[in-house]
Amino acid sequence: MSLRRLAKEQPESFVFTDEHQARAEKIIAKYPAGYQASAVIPLLDLAQRQDRWVTKPAIEYIAAMLDMDVIRVLEVATFYTMFNLNPVGKSHIQVCTNLPCMLRGCADVVRACEDKLGVKFGGTTADGDFTLSEVECAGACVNAPIVAVDDDYYEDLDYESMGKLIDAIKAGNPPSPGSATGRQGAAPAGDRKSLTEDPTPTYSARDWAAAKQKFEEAQEAARKAKENA
Ligand code: FES
Numbered sequence: 001m002s003l004r005r006l007a008k009e010q011p012e013s014f015v016f017t018d019e020h021q022a023r024a025e026k027i028i029a030k031y032p033a034g035y036q037a038s039a040v041i042p043l044l045d046l047a048q049r050q051d052r053w054v055t056k057p058a059i060e061y062i063a064a065m066l067d068m069d070v071i072r073v074l075e076v077a078t079f080y081t082m083f084n085l086n087p088v089g090k091s092h093i094q095v096c097t098n099l100p101c102m103l104r105g106c107a108d109v110v111r112a113c114e115d116k117l118g119v120k121f122g123g124t125t126a127d128g129d130f131t132l133s134e135v136e137c138a139g140a141c142v143n144a145p146i147v148a149v150d151d152d153y154y155e156d157l158d159y160e161s162m163g164k165l166i167d168a169i170k171a172g173n174p175p176s177p178g179s180a181t182g183r184q185g186a187a188p189a190g191d192r193k194s195l196t197e198d199p200t201p202t203y204s205a206r207d208w209a210a211a212k213q214k215f216e217e218a219q220e221a222a223r224k225a226k227e228n229a
Pocket of ligand 1: 096097098099100101102136137138139140141142144145146
């Protein structure tokens with residue numbers, strides 16, 4: 001289970017850049033008057049994109065901006081693992097360890113990260129290039145095990161492919177996000193398990209004239225049987 005606490009060391013203050021301030025105001029304007037608190041997640045995300053993590057002053061700044069109690073913004077920031085509560089390295093590797101990923105071998109993916117980076121969950125490499133984090137369901141269980149590297153999802157990973165992914169990021173040449181086994185989107189792994197037959201409806205090929213004749217013959221036979229009864 002991932003532990004969610006604010007960092008002990010915090011900056012003195014936070015303020016959005018002019019660009020982000022304008023974007024924040026645009027986001028808030030999307031909500032009806034009195035419902036500006038609904039913008040809390042996008043604004044926390046904006047603060048994180050600015051500093052790469054969510055600081056306590058940023059939480060207070062957003063609370064004031066949205067006219068919310070600080071505790072309510074803090075609740076949101078500490079609930080979602082998408083918000084980094086500590087500074088992170090240049091690449092933030094987030095490994096999902098929830099049930100579907102566990103059943104599909106995330107322990108090997110975690111081991112590959114630890115072997116390659118020399119850090120455990122919550123750790124940042126000495127050169128500041130990588131932070132390794134544990135997350136609870138990345139929302140892509142069907143392609144488990146899943147690792148998010150910042151905004152990109154890498155799927156169907158195992159020990160070897162995870163190691164190769166880290167090597168590629170280190171070399172400045174990360175692969176395209178998606179499945180490491182080449183499966184398309186969320187299609188079934190391996191052979192197709194459903195829709196294996198021609199889905200063309202059979203009624204279009206039916207001989208309606210013959211069916212009508214058969215129906216009328218059956219009706220006629222039933223009528224005669226009734227007369228003779
Ligand atoms: S359990 Fe890993 S993505 Fe859902």
